[in-house]
Each structure stands twice: as structure tokens, then as C-alpha cells.
Amino acid sequence: MPDSIVITDDPISLGSNSSKDDEEPVLEGKFTPKTLYKFNGFDTEKIYIGVKGKVYDVSKGRNFYGPSGPYSNFAGHDASRGLALNSFDLECVRSFDEPLDPLDDLTREQQASLDGWEEMFKEKYPCIGTLVNEDDL
Amino acid sequence: MDSYTVLLTVVGGIVIICLVYDTVYLESLKDVHELALKEQSSISSTRKTGESAIYRSMDVMHGLPLTFGLQIRHGIYKVRNGNLKDIWKLALENYNEDRKLSYFDGKDKTLKSFNFKELNVNFQKLAAKFKELSSMPIIGIYLPVGRIESLSIILTCFFFDGFTLKNFNKIPLRKPLDVELICCLKSDLPKFVELSFKKIIIVDDGKDGNDENDYELNTNDIFLVHYSDIINNSALQVSSLSYDYTYSEEEDFRIPLIEDINFKDIQYYQLNFVSTIASLMASVPREHSWNEEDIMLIGCNEFDTILPSQSSVLTNQNLIVKILCAFVSTINNIIVIPESQISFQTITDLNPTLLCLTESKYHSLLNQEIKPMLSSSTGLIRKQFFHRSALLFSRGIYSQFGSLINSDVRICYSCNLLSEEALSTADINILQTAFGSRFIVETFKIPVLGPILKTNFYDYRILSNEIDNVNKKLKFRKMGVAANCLELKVKDFKNFQSENKEGELVIRGFNIGTAIESNDVQKNNTDEGWMPIGIYGKWGEDGCFYEYL
Incomplete structure (x- = not known):
């Protein structure tokens, strides 16, 4: 090999996994309202929302779920009640320090609406885990 | 102006010119920006416990479908995946008498060329004979693929009358119930007669100079046919360019190939073929795609011996897939020669533009x-x-002036069969400089038809830290990114932690064969379609996979 050749640093040496946490793939698993809140589109590039106990990565729909998007209230939260009621209001979204909404007061129509949304999320976005109360971890 | 100032101006001028040359001019010559080589895979945003994220080629980023067919227009708005018959139809539609398939004739030690008309006539004659001899759709072969006779039989099964080819890498222990007709070399005739095969086609019909080994058949109930008699039969009226094929959906579900490897069967569907062909065609940037100016030289196994190794099976599959790709593209000439016959001199004489070894x-x-x-x-x-030229390559600049060979080779395909003789990136730098060519390494493993991984067309980097200085051996082998019809990830394996992006490679996609009955391949293929492939290594920061050696 000629001496003057240009050598590139090998990309697999120990310590070469230096990419930012933000670029690293997130481990699929259990989220709580608190751990989910981090992914609200303000603090990280990634945006997750909870729907019927599942967590979906909606980052590619940033225009809708990201800051100033029409559904931004749902980002980093359990969006089930809002979707069931077809309402984007903050009242429909519980805070991260509250327990999960049991959704046991939904009417049949609201439940059907929520199921429809769930189907859409399943088709469109990757499911990356489940949403549980902290006590259930 | 004193002489000191003049000297200073001249030296300063030279330094500035050198800097501009190095930082501006040479940078502008790079084929791609180095950032493109630092992110070669599309990586899923999430991963499961004990697994890495899912890696795909950038051509089929997450959110896009994997490549899975030839996308042939069907009606006005519909497209379909296509099948092997479409490929031959396409080849005949683009007929040109200069387009040829040339094969090495072991007897004369010369190249014999066939245009597509001649091939079509031979296929029709063979198909008629298969129909006459076999009441079953499966045609068995135990042949070296480095012969035109073998290839003609294989392609006849692919292109005509719904046959399925069963390719044995070892003589079966007992006669398979689903195979009535077997095609073999004359030297293997006694073994197949012993197995009670009644219908046999001999491809080297005693004219290869071994007449003294003629085998005397003791029974009269065996139909023994010589390949040359079928091909030389002028009584059969066939049209040279006619190809009777109208699309039916059933054809897409036919199984064209069963590989009987070490007495276990693996089926390959039409979708496996068309997906791997479509992926292969897409592995070259559009402006460098195969075209009518191209001559492809493919190295094959020996023409007179059948090697039972899995590497040999993969080399044969690669040969067939590359030939099918050549039929789809408008490539001018396909030359197939045993690798033992290939040297710099052969390459200079035949002057290929695409080299597959x-x-x-x-x-x-x-x-x-x-x-x-x-x-x-x-x-x-x-x-x-x-x-x-080698220096320019290492900086990402393609050049031809350092070539050591008088040929027009523009793409070298290297078939990586996971042997111990791995090529380092420094070796590849020397090879591409010597050929003045781009270099694509493709990784093969059973039961995948066609490559699992491929290196980037524009990636000429030489990597540091490749060699273990104590043992003087390569530590890892660069394998590149997933084929466009596959997605890959690694799983925890022994000490390898997927958290560190290392482990056993598992694959999912459209060019994976299916094992028949109880077989390890099928047993493993249960985890959402992910199949472990027995390759261990790590995902690099550049999105390429590196196998640990």
C-alpha cells in the first residue's frame, strides 16, 4: 500500500459510538406518564403519544404533533380521551403527574371514535411500547 | 523589487496554488460528499430489548416499502411484481443479434457464443423433451453450472411450461418421489441408474473424449437421452423468436427452484427472484447502470466437477441471478468462464466492462x-x-489513470462467501486502482437468493485499525448495507451486546428461500419473520455492517 494513502478512522472501534443520545434508537418498552412527557417535541426531536395504553412514535408527523401543530397538546401525553371526544382541549389531557385515565366513562360512540384513531395510528406510526402507571412498573 | 521579495512571492504563490488544489479542486472531484458515506443506512428510531435498531439501505428508507418486484406495468394503472417468464419475454423483445451469451467450452478450450434466438430454440427443444419424458413438473439436475448445457436446462425450467428445477448438490441417498427425470454428467450415470431413475438426460454425451468409460445399461426400461441429440433434433419445428407467454396470476406463485442442499430442500419463489434482481439493478446509481455497451464477465465453478460445498451453491446462484439481471438490462454480451481460467490476460483479451468474481x-x-x-x-x-491513483481513490476520488490492465472494466463485483480470505479495504483500494474500476462487495449466505449486504458504489475509504498487528490478520470485514429487498438488525449473542450494536445478524425481506418440512431454517423463521443468518459483527457509525473475523 502506498505510504501517502489516506486512512479513514474505522467506524466500529470502541468509543466510536459517540453519536448524541438524541440520535440513538429508543428502547421499546414500558413508558409512564412521566417518562413519556419528555418526548413532547420541545425537549427532543422525537415525539411520542399514548393511545389506549400503547405508545406511538409520531415524529414523522411533526407538523401535526410538534410545537404549534394542531395536535401539539397530545405530544408526550396520553391522547386517548382527546381522540375519543375529538377534542384538542387541554382538559382532555391529563398532566404527567396524574395517574392514567381509565377511560371507563366513554360512551359507545366515543369508544368507536377512539378505536378508529387507534387503527390509524397502528397503520401509520411505529408502536414503540406500552403506557402504564408508575405503580405498575 | 529585490530578489528576496520575488522568491517570497513565488513560494507564496505555489503554497496558495497547492492549497487551492488540495482543498478546493480535489474536494470538488469527490464522487460523493463524505457525509453521505458516514450515514449509509436508514436506522429505525426504536429498538427492542436485546436487539439493535432495524437497518435498511438508504434507497428504501424507513417509511418506504422494501424493493419487492420488477414493477411491470399491467393495464393502465396497475403494476405487478413480474416473474421469470417476464424476464425472458423482455430479453426477446429487446432482441439484437449482437447480444450474446458466451460460455467456455471445456472440450475445445474456446468460447462458444449463442445469441438469444439460438438460446430460445434450444430452450423450446428442451422443454418439449422434458414434457415428453416427465409426467411430473419437477426436473432434477446434478450438474456443474459452468456448462452451457446446464444453464440451458436451468433456464428452460425457469422460462417454459411451469417446470420446477430441483438442483442437487449431492447425489441423493434414495430416489426422490417427486423427481422422475434427472439430468447429469455421464460419469454419474451408474449412480442414478442404481437409484432407479428411469429417465435420464446425459449432458456430456460421450463426445468429451471419455468414450472408454461408456457405461453399459443392463436394462431396457431406461430412457437415456443425450443432450446433443435433443439440441440437434431438426425434426422438431420451433420458431426462433416465438415465446408463447401471456401473463396469468398463477405464474407468480409457481416455485421455479428447489435447492436440495445436503439432502434438505429450500424453495425459491418467483418473488424471491424478481426482488433480488430488482435490488441488484438498483445497487448501481442510475447514471452508471448496466447498458447496451456493457460486456459482463462472470467467473463460475469448473465445467466438469460438481462441488458439494455451500460456497459452490452460492456461486452458482449468483451466476444465475447475474445472468437474469443481464437479460433484464440491455447488456451486450455475457461471458461465463471458470474462474481458474481467468487471469489479467483473459480480462485484457475479453475486455469486459463488468467483472463478477x-x-x-x-x-x-x-x-x-x-x-x-x-x-x-x-x-x-x-x-x-x-x-x-490509489491516493485519489482513498480520498474519495475515482480515477482510471493508475490502471495496470488494458481493459474497460468499470464495475467489479466481488462475491463474498464468508471465506477466510477476506479482502481488506486496503486490498480493495489496490484492486480498484489496478482495474480503474468501482468495486462492490456482495455478501451471500444460504438460504438467501442474491446478496444480503452490498457495499456502496462510491465508498473507496481505507479504514484504520483493520489489521490485528499481533496475528497479522484482518479483524473485521466491511460488508456494507442491506440489499434493497431486505432489512437487518443484530441480536444479543454470547458476549456480543446489541446495546453496543454488535451481535448476530438477523434478516427479514423478500429474497429469503423457504425450507420445506422440518428444517432449521424454517424453525428459526418464526420471530416476526426475522431469521438469524449466522453472521456476527457490529454496525458501524457509518451505518455499514462489519463482520468480526
């Missing part, structure tokens, strides 16, 4: 031809050109 053949060309040329005392200027 195994990694071990490139290794031997490197050690037996290129390195001696570089270490010889002659051709000082040529050597300087070579070194300059």
Missing part, C-alpha cells in the same frame, strides 16, 4: 498478478501513476 479469485489476482507487477523494477512511471 469471487472474493478468493480477487485475492489470487491481487497476490499473483498485481503485487508482483508493483514490486517488479520495471515501469517506474506506471507505478507512480498507480500510487497517485
